[in-house]
Amino acid sequence: MRTLLIIGFVWPEPNSSAAGGRMMQLISLFQQQGFSIVFSSPAQDSDFMIDLAQYSVLKRSINLNCSSFDVFIKELNPTIVLFDRFMMEEQFGWRVAENCPAAMRILDTEDLHCLRLARQNAFKEKREFQISDLLVEEVAKREVASILRCDLSLMISEFEMELLQNIFKIDSRLLYYLPLLLHTDQISDLEKSPSFEDRKDFLFIGNFLHVPNFNAVQYLKETIWPLLKKQFPEAILNIYGAYPSQKVLQLNNVKEGFLIKGRADDAMQVVKNSRVVLAPLRFGAGIKGKLLEAMQCGTPSVTTSIGAESMHANLSWNGFIEDNPVVFAEKAIVLYQDEKLWLQAQKNGIKIMEHRYLKPLFEGDFKERIGELLLNLEQHRLNNFMGELLQHHTLRSTKYMSKWIEEKNR
Structure with a gap:
């Protein structure tokens, strides 16, 4: 059976935020495609987190800056790894690429963090937000690098997809529009x-x-x-x-x-x-x-x-x-x-x-896109040279920083 490993920023709380509901929708979409799901997170348990077992999802706690994750992912050998927000790709993406290079890497952006922060900074400075603000927003460099390193990034906003393509010149083949979904x-x-x-x-x-x-x-x-x-x-x-x-x-x-x-x-x-x-x-x-x-x-x-x-x-x-x-x-x-x-x-x-927002409008096409990528992953990555370049360099810098922290914590 094919396995999807989700690396969550937090444990899903669909009753607390739209992000929690979004995650449960993604779980449902992949289960419909026949994937078994393992949800992992370095976050602490919360009083309002959903009981994943009720949704036939295996729950696994993982640690930041710890080689125990390497052992875990090698044994699991997932078909796809889904990162919940770019911060999780930064932390664990190099370990996934190193230990399971054949696994497809998907980023669920939730929203474009650099856009939200650039607008927030403009508001604090009492000035109008300009699109050019994104080019000097520090988080943009991290977030766009994460998008480039992944095989596919899920976007809930068409406006944000246009920004990525027009301002940061991201190849449209790396982006997929999938909004919040509703059953009839x-x-x-x-x-x-x-x-x-x-x-x-x-x-x-x-x-x-x-x-x-x-x-x-x-x-x-x-x-x-x-x-x-x-x-x-x-x-x-x-x-x-x-x-x-x-x-x-x-x-x-x-x-x-x-x-x-x-x-x-x-x-x-x-x-x-x-x-x-x-x-x-x-x-x-x-x-x-x-x-x-x-x-x-x-x-x-x-x-x-x-x-x-x-x-x-x-x-x-x-x-x-x-x-x-x-x-x-x-x-x-x-x-x-x-x-x-x-x-x-x-x-x-x-x-x-x-x-x-109706789920039937998107689920068929999403299944086709995932299937197509799994069949042509090697060529897809060859077409994404900037992503491979970033994977080569950032994998090393992030890797050795993480290993330094791990040694320091011993």
Whole structure:
């Protein structure tokens, strides 16, 4: 039986973040192709990690900078190794290449980290983000090198694929578009969904370990919510998210209707019971799981151009996309109060999901791409000379740094 080894940055927590849900989708796709799955990670176990055994996935803890991994991977001899984010490829990619050179190496980027960080730095410096910022972003050098060293990188954003090809001149054959995926039965049946009248309150939801989410909540607190509350005094905003810090919790203000609720026991139910999702993201990358989840729940949203980036193509958004905070607040109130507009926004969300995220749209082509690469891996690598060059040099520098750390730790 063919084996897929996943090297995870963390253990999957699908109820805490879109990244955890994405990983479980990848596991399902490879299991459908007949792969047995081993999920490994150097991360500590968490209280909210999924029980992988329930999904017929073998769990294995691994150590950073330790030759025990070499023994482990040689014995496993996987057909494919999937790195969860470029940091895992940096740590373990050279060991995979050295011990299992015939194994296909796939990188799941999650989002383009260098894009998110370059935008974040521009925001901190109070200036407009420029595409040229990517060329001086230190993480870009590491991330692009990782993409080049791998046989295939999975991308969830078409915008980011274009950046890699146009700015960094990455060969399109090294990239594969695979967004967050939905089963047909995951798209809300509007007739069974809570009605406009049965829903109440605004909602923000997002993992607070993710800096763009905390920044969005600060933006709501300091700028948008006072504007909205002035025009709509009875408005309530419920803020949910995993791993809220003390900085997040202290933003709670009952008098202002700004309520920090922490982790949701059932995120989908919380979204379904809300009338409008607010997501004023000022920097970030990838596509936003919270906004796709809102569509699933039949809940319209108001977000920014960063929030909606690469999510809807030329289809109408399920609500409004606004970057001006005054207009953002106004549109949020209109969407909350106008049932006809709200129902149309809900339908727009269904259309986006049906045309952009249904699993049947992607699973067949993905299987073909993996099969084709496995059959032609040697030629594929010959065509990727820059990747082979980086593999040659970085394998050595990373290898000896890791061995030095291993010796130092003894």
